[in-house]
Amino acid sequence: MTKKIYLIASLLFFVFLTSCLDTEEKIVINKNNSGIYTITLDMSKMLQLMDQFGQANKDDAKIPANKDSTVYFKPFVDTSTALTAKEKEMFRDGSLRMQVDEAEKELIIVLNFPFKNIGDLPQLKSSYLSVIDKLGVSNKLKDPGGSGPAETMPADITKDKNILSPARDAFAFAAVPGKLSNTLVNKDLFTSKVQNDSSMQMLQQMSMMMGDMNYKTIIVLPKKVKKYKGNQTILSDDKKTLTFLTTLSDMLNRPETAEYSVEY
Numbered sequence: 001m002t003k004k005i006y007l008i009a010s011l012l013f014f015v016f017l018t019s020c021l022d023t024e025e026k027i028v029i030n031k032n033n034s035g036i037y038t039i040t041l042d043m044s045k046m047l048q049l050m051d052q053f054g055q056a057n058k059d060d061a062k063i064p065a066n067k068d069s070t071v072y073f074k075p076f077v078d079t080s081t082a083l084t085a086k087e088k089e090m091f092r093d094g095s096l097r098m099q100v101d102e103a104e105k106e107l108i109i110v111l112n113f114p115f116k117n118i119g120d121l122p123q124l125k126s127s128y129l130s131v132i133d134k135l136g137v138s139n140k141l142k143d144p145g146g147s148g149p150a151e152t153m154p155a156d157i158t159k160d161k162n163i164l165s166p167a168r169d170a171f172a173f174a175a176v177p178g179k180l181s182n183t184l185v186n187k188d189l190f191t192s193k194v195q196n197d198s199s200m201q202m203l204q205q206m207s208m209m210m211g212d213m214n215y216k217t218i219i220v221l222p223k224k225v226k227k228y229k230g231n232q233t234i235l236s237d238d239k240k241t242l243t244f245l246t247t248l249s250d251m252l253n254r255p256e257t258a259e260y261s262v263e264y
Contacts, residue, residue, distance in 0.1 A: 024216045031222040033118045033177050037125065041109040070097040073135065082134040090115065090124050091131050121175040171258065180219060181261040190255045213248035221264045230260030240264075 022042040029035040073094040077083060083091070090113070097110040113128060115121055170190035173182045184190065224239040232245035242262055250257040 022214045024218065026218040026220070027121070027180070028220040029118060029222055034114070034116050035118065035121075037113045037115060037121060039109075039111040041111075043107040043109060044105055066102065067098070067100045070095055076135045080135060083131065086123075087127065087131055087134075090120055091128070094128075094131075096132070118175050118177055121180075122173050125173055170255065179261070179263050182217075182259055183261075184255050184259050187255060215246050215248070215251075215258075217244040217260065218242070219244075219262055221262070223264050226263045228260070228262045230262075231257040233260075 024038075024040040024042075026038040026040070027035065028038075073096075074092050077088050077092045077094075080088065094111070094113045097108075097112070099108040099110075100106070111128065113124055115124055170184060170186045170193070171182060172185045174180070219242045221240045221242075225235065225242060228235070228242055230242070230244040231250070234243040234245070235241070244260045246257040
């Protein structure tokens with residue numbers, strides 16, 4: 001079972017930037033323009049799928065796993081020679097948490113990144129995967145009681161950024177005090193990547209087996225929204241929290257559904 005869990009943990013790095021499975025992205029902005037950027041990834045469907053394909057062995061069925069592991073970035077950031085000074089500043093207070101309940105077939109990944117200035121948010125969003133790779137964070141999630149070496153991410157995934165995020169360059173995220181936006185800047189590039197990239201084709205096949213993959217963006221603001229635009233939008237009663245919803249199918253058919261803008 002341990003190998004299965006950490007195979008999935010490696011796959012999460014592929015999952016994050018392709019927005020697959022059930023993913024919640026949350027941006028909380030404070031009055032002083034600091035805040036917290038959080039990604040919660042529910043990979044339970046993948047755990048269930050792997051069981052259906054016979055990945056669990058007999059011992060797994062007898063001994064269900066229930067684990068809750070958190071890796072704090074600070075000790076690794078402080079000693080890293082691979083990060084820039086700016087990356088160290090942005091990611092020092094970050095953390096990665098993995099919650100596993102084999103009996104309930106649940107696997108949740110939570111990435112948490114506080115930021116001191118909203119102006120750093122675009123760079124944080126675009127570089128967190130690279131920083132996780134440089135720090136080797138996935139290696140720190142090995143079985144605490146195990147005696148074997150930590151599982152590593154597949155080399156082809158960690159080294160090939162096109163596999164990780166085939167349509168990443170098609171969108172531009174911007175954040176300044178009073179305004180946030182996610183804009184499709186190159187639809188032709190997105191279409192080309194979707195049609196020609198094997199990883200996107202694999203995601204489509206996975207969605208046929210597991211059901212559509214949902215993506216939610218939640219933005220919590222320090223003051224009321226002035227105006228907003230986006231797909232399947234929900235505005236809270238106090239007009240300070242916006243939720244944008246889309247699915248993998250929606251994005252593949254109409255990439256514009258991943259766009260949004262908020263002014264407050």
